[in-house]
Amino acid sequence: MQTAWIISSGSELTLGQSIDTNSAWLSRELAGRGIRPARHITVGDAAADLRDALESAARRADVILLTGGLGPTEDDLTRFVLADIAGAPLELHAASLAQLEAFFAARKRPMPERNRIQAMIPGGARPLPNSCGTAPGIFIELRGTPCFALPGVPFEMRVMFRDQVAAHLDGSRGVILSRRLSTYGRGESEIGDAIRDLMARGRNPEVGTTAQLGEIGIRINAAADAVQAALRLLDADEAEVRRRLGELVFGRDEETxxxxxxxxxxxxxxxxxxxxxxxxxxxxxxxxxxxxxxxxxxxxxxxxxxxxxxxxxxxxxxxxxxxxxxxxxxxxxxxxxxxxxxxxxxxxxxxxxxxxxxxxxxxxxxxxxxxxxxxxxxxxxxxxxxxxxxxxxxxxxxxxxxxxxxxxxxxxxx
Incomplete structure (x- = not known):
């Protein structure tokens, strides 16, 4: 099964001023397409740190998804670091510039000169059109590993992923489906003891627990060649967990x-x-x-x-x-x-x-x-x-x- 590294860029994330919701969303999307998210990495607005993360991902992952750093300001470094790793100059992409100008014109605003940088992409890369913002994404291969650079704004990132990225991801080698059962009334150690054998390392489905304010969540992740096979694995483990825990289980997935x-x-x-x-x-x-x-x-x-x-x-x-x-x-x-x-x-x-x-x-x-x-x-x-x-x-x-x-x-x- 292919693996992906997800890299989030922005000092507002490393300083705790904003919460990275992009990585969690992308992980769910990738898993549903048969690609296992192997790493989440968050780096600040430092070119050296971003370069280290991308080079490590290029050596070890099958696909890289990078969010953030595509804006027009001095702390937006993604395009420069990608160009540096690829050894390619930044080039003005005429169609992306035209889209930027149209974006501002539709809002009856002059486009600041600084926004032109968003139409610059490394030579040999391909822009990913942004239908709801100013920052085009970038597709580029780093040491032979496909890398998709997407905007950090969650709404823009999700639309771009679904419109420009999803179709290019190879999920033919299997699928990972997830389910969450929620319990209340016992501590995490007691829940863990009751399902200890289901949590054995290397088992499929993979079962784990999380705790938050008295609520214990039980995560079930099933890997299989096809959706129906994964669903059967999930159903079997869910039935067994419910049998063992009884009325402690109050809901599944988003149920409260x-x-x-x-x-x-x-x-x-x-x-x-x-x-x-x-x-x-x-x-x-x-x-x-x-x-x-x-x-x-x-x-x-x-x-x-x-x-x-x-x-x-x-x-x-x-x-x-x-x-x-x-x-x-x-x-x-x-x-x-x-x-x-x-x-x-x-x-x-x-x-x-x-x-x-x-x-x-x-x-x-x-x-x-x-x-x-x-x-x-x-x-x-x-x-x-x-x-x-x-x-x-x-x-x-x-x-x-x-x-x-x-x-x-x-x-x-x-």
């Missing part, structure tokens, strides 16, 4: 916890309301990010102060005085108050101490109470998300855990 909750509510023709304190509406935001959520989500109350909890959710004053806002009784009253106020079938409540201040020995930062109210009563659970955890992590883990508790409650109902 909130979406899984919504599906279960719709199947049961049930409605939901939320009562949030420390999460400040985050659960409602997650729910409403799913199209069609108005079919089951009635609304929510963000009750941050004690007065708001009392007035909007009917939390008794004596509960707040005796136990405090961050307590099991308060979470119970919040959930029941939201369910009653909205006439919902279910309600979720969350109250806690997100920090960094406000903690004390008996109620430390990271303490959260989550409640679920239904017709038969209210169930409240206590969670400790860590005194040292950042505020945003505590809040997001609380919101995700609340959704997962509701998901499990819905799954387990007759």
């Amino acid at each position: 916890l909130a979406g899984a909750v919504g599906d279960l509510l719709q199947k049961r023709h049930a409605t939901l309301a939320t009562a949030e304190s420390c999460t400040g509406g985050m659960i409602g935001q997650m729910l409403t990010a799913t199209p069609g959520s108005s079919a089951y989500y009635l609304g929510g109350v963000v009750a941050y102060s004690n007065e708001a909890k009392e007035r909007l959710l009917d939390v008794p004053r004596d509960v707040l005085d005796a136990h405090g806002a961050v307590s099991r009784p308060a979470a119970e009253a919040m959930a029941e108050g939201a369910r009653r106020r909205f006439s919902a079938d279910f309600a979720v409540s969350v109250t806690g101490i997100a920090g960094p201040s406000g903690g004390r020995p008996d109620k430390p930062v990271g303490l959260v109470y989550l409640g679920i109210a239904a017709a038969e009563g209210v169930a409240v659970e206590e969670y400790r998300f860590g005194e040292d955890a950042p505020r945003d992590v505590i809040r997001e883990r609380a919101a995700r855990t609340a959704l997962n508790r509701l998901r499990l409650a819905l799954l387990r109902r007759a």
Whole structure:
């Protein structure tokens, strides 16, 4: 199977000022065409660094994809480095210049003289027309290895790849298809233990895990000679993972916890309301990010102060005085108050101490109470998300855990 190196150029990437989304997108596109992405390399706006990366790729990869550095400013070095490695002078490409001039003319703007450099390509190279920007791409062979230089702007890069590059990639030697299963409720080490044999090195499909804020993703990458064969491998591993992990698995690929909750509510023709304190509406935001959520989500109350909890959710004053806002009784009253106020079938409540201040020995930062109210009563659970955890992590883990508790409650109902 052919291998590709993907190189991203730009000091804004190496300095952390921008996130490289191009490499991930290109990897998925290449894998689907039977080309295995072997390396992601990011270099700053330094000609020597870019040259080193390209020369290494030319020696070891079957194809190179390079993004960035095709603009008109002094820090755009791609065309110069390509010309240097190829030992060819930069030449003005008349058709590319005409396209540039037409681009500016269509916008009734004069073309700056500096933009002429974007129509310069190394001798022997081929320009890749840009239908939605000013920077043409460049196709060139480096030491016999095909190299496609594309714009760094993600939208322009994607259009150029599909219009100018994809048809020239040889995917005849196989295909790599990927699938992601999402789990919640166990740590990465526990998930890893349950599927240890599936993660054995050298196995096909290749299985791995990733962790993010309590959610453990299981990646399955299958290589085969044809799409249907790869799909059969993916299906078999997915079925085995689901058999072993059961209700821990909540979704596949882009499916979310909130979406899984919504599906279960719709199947049961049930409605939901939320009562949030420390999460400040985050659960409602997650729910409403799913199209069609108005079919089951009635609304929510963000009750941050004690007065708001009392007035909007009917939390008794004596509960707040005796136990405090961050307590099991308060979470119970919040959930029941939201369910009653909205006439919902279910309600979720969350109250806690997100920090960094406000903690004390008996109620430390990271303490959260989550409640679920239904017709038969209210169930409240206590969670400790860590005194040292950042505020945003505590809040997001609380919101995700609340959704997962509701998901499990819905799954387990007759």
